[in-house]
Amino acid sequence: MPEANAARGRKVMARVGCASCHTIPGIAWPQGQVGPALQGFAAGNLISGQLPNRPDVLAAYVRNAPEVLPGTTMPAMPISEREARDVAAYLYTLEP
Amino acid sequence: MSRPISTRSSLESVFKGWPPPVLDPAGPYAGSISVLSWVLFAMAVVVLGVVLAALGVALFGGQRLKSRLGGQAVIWLGGIALPIVVLTALLVYGLSLTRNLGTPAPPGAMRVQVTGEMWWWRVAYLDSSGKVALWDANELHIPVGETVVLELRSADVIHSFWVPRLSGKLDMIPGRVNLMKIKADKPGSYGGQCAEYCGGPHALMGFVVVAHEPAEFRRIMADRQAALASKPPSGGRGEQLFASAGCAACHRIAGTPFNGMAGPDLTHVGTRRTLGAGILPNNRGTLMGWIGNAQAIKPGNRMPPYSVLPADDIRDLALYLEQQR
Missing domain, CATH: 2.60.40.420 (Cupredoxins -  blue copper proteins)
Incomplete structure (x- = not known):
């Protein structure tokens, strides 16, 4: 994903409150417990245990999860497509 | 990795005014406090300068200057007379500057009860007879350019209501009603924070005041009233x-x-x-x-x-x- 910027992605995640549900390295507060912790995301497991872990799929998922994976718990989030690519880029920096 | 950031420190993008700047008043009641703060700060700088100059003389000055500085006259004038004059003047100035904080609000001013609870704020808009017209929480809507009287209460322990751009701090004390006036000169949202430690998540007890143009404000309140019925x-x-x-x-x-x-x-x-x-x-x-x-x-x-x-x-x-x- 050219142009995607992980540092920007971290700020987007802090701003919209992803950490209300997920504990995310690099975001000090909150450290939500409702969804899975995201440390080690870069290891490349399936997204939500079901989707192929590809940058394009991930960027679509963090923006509008129910559209990509009907029935998933994660809701659509108020971010643009570009911001979604940045978020995906940040997630791929989270080593185990 | 760079320094961790938090969702709260990012709230500025959600509503303008977070974290609330302490010396950036957006209304007359915060304005007088802000001016007083700067005057006090300037006076303190002058006093510090004088003291440092005296210290310089004491350490490095010539014998004649030193003996003059150590005389009785300096102690009487600089140590007693000057502070009495300066502090009295400052007191009179400060009281007259912040007189707008203590005067009663104009008759007919909008009144809202804000009750500190562990760890949130109960908001009740009062009608002209003092009855609760609408309930809300953690967010207060006011019209721009009008003085709004807040009846500050507490339901449990002591809290302190503080929206720095609109007014000073005022404690919310169980069993008492403290009155605070706020007024915003411009539309916008203004962040607030409980300013008296009130237990556990005290640091996560924030507040938002939203100031609207008067017509817009009245439309919002009318819509809310109408929605109550149906x-x-x-x-x-x-x-x-x-x-x-x-x-x-x-x-x-x-x-x-x-x-x-x-x-x-x-x-x-x-x-x-x-x-x-x-x-x-x-x-x-x-x-x-x-x-x-x-x-x-x-x-x-x-x-x-x-x-x-x-x-x-x-x-x-x-x-x-x-x-x-």
């Missing part, structure tokens, strides 16, 4: 869950049978800028995170975690709540 049941799953999961034991939604008063009123929760008392942006994701486990977000607050509910239920509750506008 809030048709949605008949949706979220509404049933709100009843069956017990949310209504603590939360009220006007115009429905849900009338719990222990926690924040949720009648307009969908319009709020923040969740959890001024700490999270308000969107479907943060709503779900808060409902699912508010304890992970604001440890010690009085809302239990609802991780016993299936994920679908949490989502449907969030969908129902975001419709409460």
Whole structure:
């Protein structure tokens, strides 16, 4: 994903409150417990245990999860497509 | 990795004015306090300069200067007479400058009761006879250019109401009503924070004041009044869950049978800028995170975690709540 910027992605995640549900390295507060912790995301497991872990799929998922994976718990989030690519880029920096 | 950031430090993008700058007044009542602060600061700089000059003389000055500085006259004049004159002048100046804080509000001014609770704010808009016209929580709407009187109370321990751009701090003391006036000169949102340690999640007890143009403000209040009379049941799953999961034991939604008063009123929760008392942006994701486990977000607050509910239920509750506008 050219142009995607992980540092920007971290700020987007802090701003919209992803950490209300997920504990995310690099975001000090909150450290939500409702969804899975995201440390080690870069290891490349399936997204939500079901989707192929590809940058394009991930960027679509963090923006509008129910559209990509009907029935998933994660809701659509108020971010643009570009911001979604940045978020995906940040997630791929989270080593185990 | 760079320094960790937090969702609260990012709230500026959700509502303008976070973190609230302390010396950037947006109304007359914060304005006089801000001027006084700068004057005191300038005086302190002058006094520091004089003291450092005297110290310089004492350490490095010639014998003649030193003996003059050590004389009785300097002690009487510089140590007693000057402070009495300067501090008295400052007191008179300060009292006259901040006189606007103590004068009664214009008759007919809008009144709102704000009650500090562990760890959120109960808001009650009063009508002209002093009765509660509308309930809300954690967010206060006011008209630009009008003085609004806040009746500050506490339901439990001492809190302190502080919206730095609109006024100074005033304690909320159990059993007392303290009056505070606020006025905003420009439309916008102004962040606030509990300023008296009140236990556990005190640091996560924030507040938002939203100032609207008067016509817009009156439209919002009229809409809310009208909605009280007619809030048709949605008949949706979220509404049933709100009843069956017990949310209504603590939360009220006007115009429905849900009338719990222990926690924040949720009648307009969908319009709020923040969740959890001024700490999270308000969107479907943060709503779900808060409902699912508010304890992970604001440890010690009085809302239990609802991780016993299936994920679908949490989502449907969030969908129902975001419709409460």
